[in-house]
Amino acid sequence: MQARLVAPEEGKDPATPTRTNQSRVLPLRIMQFLLLFLGVGIGFSILSMYMIRYFGFQNVVPVTQTRIQPCFKESSILDKWIRPPSPLWHTMNDTELFWRASFVPRIKEYPFKRTPKIAFMFLTRGPLPLAPLWERFFKGHEGLYSIYMHTLPSYEADYPPSSVFYQRQIPSQPGDYENLDFVIEVAEWGMMSMCDAERRLLANALLDISNEWFVLLSEACIPLHNFSIVYRYISKSRFGFIGAFDEPGPYGRGRYNEKMVPEVNITQWRKGSQWFEINRKLAVDIVKDDIFYPKFKEFCRPACYVDEHYFPTMLSIQSPHLLANRTTTWVDWSRGGAHPATFGKADITEQFFKRIFEGHTCIYNNQPSSLCFLFARKFAPSALDPLLEHASEFFGF
Numbered sequence: 384m385q386a387r388l389v390a391p392e393e394g395k396d397p398a399t400p401t402r403t404n405q406s407r408v409l410p411l412r413i414m415q416f417l418l419l420f421l422g423v424g425i426g427f428s429i430l431s432m433y434m435i436r437y438f439g440f441q442n443v444v445p446v447t448q449t450r451i452q453p454c455f456k457e458s459s460i461l462d463k464w465i466r467p468p469s470p471l472w473h474t475m476n477d478t479e480l481f482w483r484a485s486f487v488p489r490i491k492e493y494p495f496k497r498t499p500k501i502a503f504m505f506l507t508r509g510p511l512p513l514a515p516l517w518e519r520f521f522k523g524h525e526g527l528y529s530i531y532m533h534t535l536p537s538y539e540a541d542y543p544p545s546s547v548f549y550q551r552q553i554p555s556q557p558g559d560y561e562n563l564d565f566v567i568e569v570a571e572w573g574m575m576s577m578c579d580a581e582r583r584l585l586a587n588a589l590l591d592i593s594n595e596w597f598v599l600l601s602e603a604c605i606p607l608h609n610f611s612i613v614y615r616y617i618s619k620s621r622f623g624f625i626g627a628f629d630e631p632g633p634y635g636r637g638r639y640n641e642k643m644v645p646e647v648n649i650t651q652w653r654k655g656s657q658w659f660e661i662n663r664k665l666a667v668d669i670v671k672d673d674i675f676y677p678k679f680k681e682f683c684r685p686a687c688y689v690d691e692h693y694f695p696t697m698l699s700i701q702s703p704h705l706l707a708n709r710t711t712t713w714v715d716w717s718r719g720g721a722h723p724a725t726f727g728k729a730d731i732t733e734q735f736f737k738r739i740f741e742g743h744t745c746i747y748n749n750q751p752s753s754l755c756f757l758f759a760r761k762f763a764p765s766a767l768d769p770l771l772e773h774a775s776e777f778f779g780f
């Protein structure tokens with residue numbers, strides 16, 4: 384007993400070892416070495432696991448948004464379903480993307496804390512001339528919105544990492560709005576490629592499970608109120624905001640084609656501007672639609688403008704009880720002609736915005752309301768400076 388206890392110490396002193404002690408010292412030394420190796424090994428493994436996770440994460444997501452903090456924690460399988468895709472760029476084609484975007488949980492309650500977000504979807508040709516105004520609108524409301532931009536495939540955005548638009552471009556297709564013949568907004572109004580682009584925006588935004596409401600905007604749109612008001616108005620509404628009305632005459636019912644029967648008959652035919660705000664359910668309905676899409680693609684061609692009829696008609700047939708049948712995007716058709724008025728530097732006056740804010744009544748959640756518009760169009764790039772200058776005065780942000 385004694386010998387065994389003192390043996391390690393004896394090993395340090397070469398003058399006293401006995402034969403029996405030495406034979407005991409040897410296995411102990413081997414064990415010491417083994418333990419040392421084991422310790423070093425475990426330490427090294429932990430270090431390399433940490434490094435793989437750290438650098439592996441950095442490699443998979445090379446240029447992620449700076450606002451998202453890298454997550455070093457072990458992520459659960461559930462996390463992979465909850466976390467928004469980052470970066471937004473992917474190589475899915477429309478068939479794959481729409482299939483993936485049509486996934487819907489059948490259990491209503493989320494088993495995690497979900498803060499519902501508004502997806503702001505910008506359908507643009509390329510640059511967003513009014514971006515600085517939007518930046519100011521979004522400032523301080525991180526976590527309550529996401530941004531998506533559909534541009535021409537040839538356009539490469541160069542927003543700085545500090546911008547809310549940084550890397551928010553989604554993959555577009557070469558076929559989208561090819562013939563550029565417009566001034567501020569996107570061309571090919573009335574072509575199915577326009578609806579394709581809008582469905583693609585919805586599908587990409589649906590990949591983030593936190594997005595609950597989806598707003599379609601153009602590069603010529605501006606926000607008319609501060610973010611808190613917009614968020615509350617949209618989130619508390621029981622109805623989606625999409626223009627949907629039955630218009631007699633050549634520009635309404637006159638565009639209907641009887642070959643759309645039985646999917647769509649003349650009394651079901653609706654018209655409305657394409658600038659909508661809808662909830663997640665309606666967004667999925669649009670992305671998954673294979674009943675109305677082929678009919679509209681084949682039988683609604685100019686002078687039938689499909690972007691004014693497809694979603695309003697389809698949603699009015701499928702979910703009339705979920706629609707407010709009006710848009711929240713103000714526009715001025717009073718000047719007549721095929722396009723609404725565009726406003727520039729000289730138009731940005733207090734009088735002008737009084738006209739937009741006052742003298743309207745609309746129905747909000749079955750009650751009359753004087754707050755009818757959240758956004759407005761169309762604004763030229765020259766309007767930016769006066770808009771920025773007066774934003775707090777006019778819009779409260």
Ligand SMILES: *[C@@H]1O[C@H](CO)[C@@H](O)[C@H](O)[C@H]1NC(C)=O
Nearest residue numbers: 474475476477478479480556
């Ligand atoms: C997408 O890719 C799949 C598989 O390669 C193919 O079957 C499908 O037709 C493609 N869809 C489009 C729109 O190109």
Ligand SMILES: *[C@@H]1O[C@H](CO)[C@@H](O)[C@H](O)[C@H]1NC(C)=O
Nearest residue numbers: 608609610611612778779780
């Ligand atoms: C938004 O505007 C409303 C009304 O103008 C105001 O009461 C509210 O304080 C504003 N919210 C923020 C966050 O500025």
Ligand SMILES: *[C@@H]1O[C@H](CO)[C@@H](O)[C@H](O)[C@H]1NC(C)=O
Nearest residue numbers: 645646647648649650651652
């Ligand atoms: C159109 O379809 C709706 C719903 O099926 C039906 O109630 C309506 O009578 C139809 N209208 C015409 C003109 O056929």
Ligand SMILES: *[C@@H]1O[C@H](CO)[C@@H](O)[C@H](O)[C@H]1NC(C)=O
Nearest residue numbers: 622627699703704706707708
């Ligand atoms: C919108 O129109 C549909 C008919 O297309 C109707 O059933 C629905 O009640 C309307 N929505 C509201 C809020 O009035």
